[in-house]
Amino acid sequence: MNILSKILSFIFVATMLLSCDKSDNDTVELRDYQEQYITDLANIEEYMKTHYMTVVSNPGQPDDMDVIFTKIPEGGSQVSVWDQTDYPVQTREISVDHGDSEVSYKIYFLKLREGSGKKPCNVDNVFAGYRGEYIYKETTTVDNVTTTEVLGKQFEENKNSQTKFLLYGGVIRGWSEIFPQFRTGTYSENPDGTISHNDFGAGVMFLPSGLAYFGTSKSTIPSYSPLIFTIKLFELERTDQDGDGIPSYLEDLNGDGYMYLLKKGVSNIDNTDEADEKDGNYIPDFLDADDDGDGYLTSYEIKNLSATPIYTYPFDEIPTCGTSGNGKKRHLDKTCHN
Ligand SMILES: [Ca+2]
Ligand SMILES: [Ca+2]
Ligand SMILES: [Ca+2]
Ligand SMILES: [Ca+2]
Structure with a gap:
């Protein structure tokens, strides 16, 4: 089997998590998309201003250019995601018709590395790895002092470079918008049969819940959660x-x-x-x-x-x-x- 066909003999993971499913919440009235967006954006920005990032270099491996977010400790001198300049914060603005309302969204994303190969369009299939975190608010009271923090919690990770996703309707909207900003990389087969991945696109997207699951809770993700995805774009398939x-x-x-x-x-x-x-x-x-x-x-x-x-x-x-x-x-x- 040549390398390409090996790459393309993907594992088609049932993307329960990433497909749209609003059935569980049919009887509950959904919140207003615009109002929720304002709340989500504020929480995303606060997260970005209160956390710093550490980028992990691991050449050839599917987890190369991984990133870890950590809360800046009290009095800490780390530079926040928002203020750091190594990987400039970019925005993509889109208008989305939610039926009753149209919302103008701003999506923040970072390119850890753009990639060296082909660019998918928003209806192609991509072979991608990812790690997802949801953003939540935590309020604690100690000695009658109440503090509220914006924190992130990982809900899923997939390092398998042969997992295929359909950007056209098979994933949340945020993915379809941000993957086309990246390029694929190269791969080569090692003597032991494993595959090395190099120079693939890697980045981070910060998604308001309206571009993710909105009012639906998904496995461990609470409803109305803004999501952070660290993504790797290994290969694409045209449609x-x-x-x-x-x-x-x-x-x-x-x-x-x-x-x-x-x-x-x-x-x-x-x-x-x-x-x-x-x-x-x-x-x-x-x-x-x-x-x-x-x-x-x-x-x-x-x-x-x-x-x-x-x-x-x-x-x-x-x-x-x-x-x-x-x-x-x-x-x-x-x-x-x-
Ligand atoms: Ca076009
Ligand atoms: Ca014709
Ligand atoms: Ca013609
Ligand atoms: Ca066609």
Whole structure:
């Protein structure tokens, strides 16, 4: 078995923990997303300002570039996660439609190392390791003095580099947003059959509960917990959601690494044909089997019918419509088909 097929003979862990499941809480009224976000953000920031980080270097191992968070002791001189400059705190801002309300989220994340390989888009599959902690508040009273601390507690760790996750709907939203910020690494097989992983992307994300499990309690994670994930991106697998023969990441029209999902009444920047609106939804190309809406399937338009045998063009070689067209490849141009 070659290394790649060994890597790809993944263990598909039933991602109970990471899949969406709101069934346990059907009868309880959920809190307001916006209000909860404000609370979560305050707790995340307090955590970042009261803890310091220690990065563990362990080259070749799946736990390389691991990070440990520790509460800064009273009077301690350690530099907080918030103030340290070795791994600048970055933010990603997104707007999420929760049905009744739309919330503008700010996600803090750190790159311990970006990685040297390919970048997943937000609908690809990733092979990843992680450690998760939830953030909670603890109030203690000693001699009539009450103090409240924001602390973190680990709930799970997975060091197996062959665990696969579907960023498109198979994980919490925060993961789909932050994994595309990293790159994969390299791997090589050792004489003893083990695999060394090098230069893979490694980082940390701090997620408000609205981008995690929100009102659902999951195994040991209390409901409404902001979560911290330390992640490693070992490898990725491209996906083709609409099965048209073009991998989804090549249907990312504005090239930002993210496929925009359906949003009622709003046109979609990853959609070629504005006319393919359905019930107020604009279908982005990665979910559309006829991208230009000319009545000919993309899978047909990207075939070379004059060759023997007939084959599907590699993406870069898909022809345009020539002088009659708009200059785009013919599956994105209504003026020609095949
Ligand atoms: Ca496709
Ligand atoms: Ca895009
Ligand atoms: Ca078409
Ligand atoms: Ca066409």
